[in-house]
Amino acid sequence: MPFGILKQHADRLDKLEVALATMGGMVEQQLTDALTAFEQRDAGLAKTVGARDAETDRQERQIEELVAELFHERRRNPGEIRRMMAAVRIASEMERIGDLSKNIARRSIIIADSDLQGEHSKHAGVVRMGRIALRQFSEALDALFRRNADAARAVRNADDQVDDIYNSVFRELLTLMNRMPGTASTGTHLIFVAKNFERIGDHATNIAERVHYALTGEQLPAERVKTDVTSTLIAAE
Amino acid sequence: MPFGILKQHADRLDKLEVALATMGGMVEQQLTDALTAFEQRDAGLAKTVGARDAETDRQERQIEELVAELFHERRRNPGEIRRMMAAVRIASEMERIGDLSKNIARRSIIIADSDLQGEHSKHAGVVRMGRIALRQFSEALDALFRRNADAARAVRNADDQVDDIYNSVFRELLTLMNRMPGTASTGTHLIFVAKNFERIGDHATNIAERVHYALTGEQLPAERVKTDVTSTLIAAE
Numbered sequence: 001m002p003f004g005i006l007k008q009h010a011d012r013l014d015k016l017e018v019a020l021a022t023m024g025g026m027v028e029q030q031l032t033d034a035l036t037a038f039e040q041r042d043a044g045l046a047k048t049v050g051a052r053d054a055e056t057d058r059q060e061r062q063i064e065e066l067v068a069e070l071f072h073e074r075r076r077n078p079g080e081i082r083r084m085m086a087a088v089r090i091a092s093e094m095e096r097i098g099d100l101s102k103n104i105a106r107r108s109i110i111i112a113d114s115d116l117q118g119e120h121s122k123h124a125g126v127v128r129m130g131r132i133a134l135r136q137f138s139e140a141l142d143a144l145f146r147r148n149a150d151a152a153r154a155v156r157n158a159d160d161q162v163d164d165i166y167n168s169v170f171r172e173l174l175t176l177m178n179r180m181p182g183t184a185s186t187g188t189h190l191i192f193v194a195k196n197f198e199r200i201g202d203h204a205t206n207i208a209e210r211v212h213y214a215l216t217g218e219q220l221p222a223e224r225v226k227t228d229v230t231s232t233l234i235a236a237e
Numbered sequence: 238m239p240f241g242i243l244k245q246h247a248d249r250l251d252k253l254e255v256a257l258a259t260m261g262g263m264v265e266q267q268l269t270d271a272l273t274a275f276e277q278r279d280a281g282l283a284k285t286v287g288a289r290d291a292e293t294d295r296q297e298r299q300i301e302e303l304v305a306e307l308f309h310e311r312r313r314n315p316g317e318i319r320r321m322m323a324a325v326r327i328a329s330e331m332e333r334i335g336d337l338s339k340n341i342a343r344r345s346i347i348i349a350d351s352d353l354q355g356e357h358s359k360h361a362g363v364v365r366m367g368r369i370a371l372r373q374f375s376e377a378l379d380a381l382f383r384r385n386a387d388a389a390r391a392v393r394n395a396d397d398q399v400d401d402i403y404n405s406v407f408r409e410l411l412t413l414m415n416r417m418p419g420t421a422s423t424g425t426h427l428i429f430v431a432k433n434f435e436r437i438g439d440h441a442t443n444i445a446e447r448v449h450y451a452l453t454g455e456q457l458p459a460e461r462v463k464t465d466v467t468s469t470l471i472a473a474e
Binding site: 061067071073077081181187188 | 298301304305308309310311312313314315318319322325326329411412414415416418419420421422424425428456
């Protein structure tokens with residue numbers, strides 16, 4: 001095969017990485033803005049997050065179409081197939097992170113002028129979760145673009161931290177809601193924001209696992225033990 | 238190309254549909270059991286749902302591996318590429334439905350012996366959501382296996398119903414939690430169960446959209462207007 005053709009194919013697969021980088025950068029900004037809007041009770045910023053969601057959907061679709069074109073172009077070798085399938089799945093995980101960011105931003109608007117303004121400890125816990133989830137996502141993107149399997153493997157270690165904070169925030173908020181009538185609305189929205197950050201951490205972990213597999217052809221050990229135990233928790237009353 | 242080879246390839250792609258059917262049937266059972274466990278407060282049944290989750294994960298992985306093999310086998314035409322990429326995405330949506338069913342089953346165990354036993358109206362609303370979500374999923378599977386694009390298109394119409402019930406259940410539960418101290422835990426778990434059924438409806442809709450695209454090559458009109466407005470709701474207090 002003449003070198004030119006090989007080169008041309010390489011460039012085509014590189015387009016996929018460029019498209020992922022573009023989408024990744026945009027979703028990272030969505031998540032950063034959602035976190036800032038939540039932390040600083042900035043309703044204006046929260047609104048801009050929602051407005052950008054359609055663009056993320058469009059980017060996901062473009063990545064799928066590009067992958068379909070690349071598959072049609074010629075028969076692919078196993079390494080290429082792994083990269084291309086990983087791209088589709090990573091785009092889908094990023095779309096979900098964008099969607100969850102939009103949801104966090106929306107809920108921030110209600111929480112911003114709520115009856116729990118004084119309850120800084122709960123709020124701070126959720127912000128802490130958000131920061132870890134954002135860092136996980138940034139590190140997963142970084143592992144993807146530096147093609148670093150070790151870095152990818154490291155991302156999911158942070159997931160336990162997010163889960164621990166989530167469990168304690170959940171417990172505290174239930175207790176508060178039971179003790180202070182009138183706090184159910186804000187308390188529930190705060191729990192949902194916390195849950196959304198926890199899910200973003202999961203999606204970042206999924207991205208890292210996909211990156212690891214695409215680079216090495218090896219799945220990371222299957223079941224990380226999940227420590228979100230809130231589905232079996234009852235509040236102190 | 239001799240007929241035998243064409244036939245052999247057709248059989249290989251059929252294996253993909255068999256794998257999807259197997260996984261679909263299993264996830265449908267998971268969802269059915271989770272709904273029954275919730276409705277009949279059957280903790281024993283709830284536990285069996287969680288135990289089957291690892292099998293669903295394994296099936297998803299197998300489908301991805303089969304698709305990778307099929308891509309490697311030879312260069313594919315656009316129709317085949319659509320079917321193969323749809324299979325990967327549908328398996329992923331089904332895995333999420335299995336996961337959400339597990340979560341519903343877990344929460345059912347807590348709700349089963351709770352302080353809100355008497356609150357049948359809220360409970361009934363959530364069961365109604367669950368039934369619609371299950372029907373959506375069954376219809377999406379049916380559209381997939383009968384290769385019926387019209388049936389696929391019809392699935393997402395039910396989504397508005399699920400969203401409407403969710404919004405009213407959410408509102409009622411917040412009001413209840415504000416009025417009756419001590420109900421925060423069960424109320425929150427019920428909201429999560431309702432939210433999970435709502436998300437299952439979304440995943441069923443996504444499957445239907447993928448089926449439609451795989452069959453016709455045409456995307457359904459992009460933005461169905463979402464009517465989950467709970468992220469902007471404040472309870473009557």
